[in-house]
């Protein structure tokens with residue numbers, strides 16, 4: 001089949017975006033794996049599928065598949081690219097857009113400076129939301145926040161709709177992302193696996209972050225991972241409520257006032273090219 005797509009990235013986290021508002025999305029898992037392959041296909045971290053809304057309260061639906069073909073709950077960098085795509089494609093004349101993902105409704109705002117602010121919803125600390133099995137573990141409390149001992153490190157666990165396990169490190173550049181990342185990503189205590197974040201505190205308003213993502217491995221940026229890291233840092237007492245997150249692919253701004261308040265993420269969304277591929 002001949003597939004039209006748009007290649008995009010959000011701070012270097014890259015995507016193949018497919019407009020399924022006019023014809024239903026019908027790629028097989030093998031076709032998605034080929035599409036995501038950086039040698040035999042187009043290459044991307046995730047595939048984003050834009051669909052018509054099925055609910056009057058939302059403008060669109062938005063489905064996310066890791067480059068393995070596995071459908072997942074959320075993609076923060078992808079949500080910013082989604083907005084840029086639907087506006088540039090003329091699929092909406094709005095600049096504030098409600099979109100439904102698998103388990104959340106997001107409010108997205110395209111700003112005059114071209115960046116996008118996303119209301120990512122509230123973090124969820126209930127272990128069942130990840131899920132995380134803490135049986136037999138005793139957490140260390142940091143400012144009243146539970147840090148869980150797994151594989152010799154301390155993990156802050158939180159769901160942003162998708163699962164995250166964040167650890168604090170002294171230096172992200174020397175952190176064992178390539179070796180410890182996959183061990184945490186597929187650890188038995190995370191039945192649906194997990195995105196493994198490595199956070200260096202640079203100040204109460206600035207961190208550096210690397211994320212070994214579930215399925216995709218280390219990406220240049222992870223939007224939900226940036227939200228998760230800042231939320232863990234705030235709950236642990238290490239960060240204030242507005243934080244600049246330095247990723248290898250660019251800068252994200254995360255804001256959270258605690259409790260059930262939503263996490264706000266602001267960052268770039270870039271179109272690279274339009275293309276077609278025979279799958």
Ligand SMILES: N[C@H](CCC[C@H](N)C(=O)O)C(=O)O
Pocket residue numbers: 013045046066072073074075076077078162163195213214215216219221222223224225
């Ligand atoms: N790998 C993630 C999905 C993509 C998240 C990331 N690219 C983002 O920007 O939030 C997962 O399996 O939960």
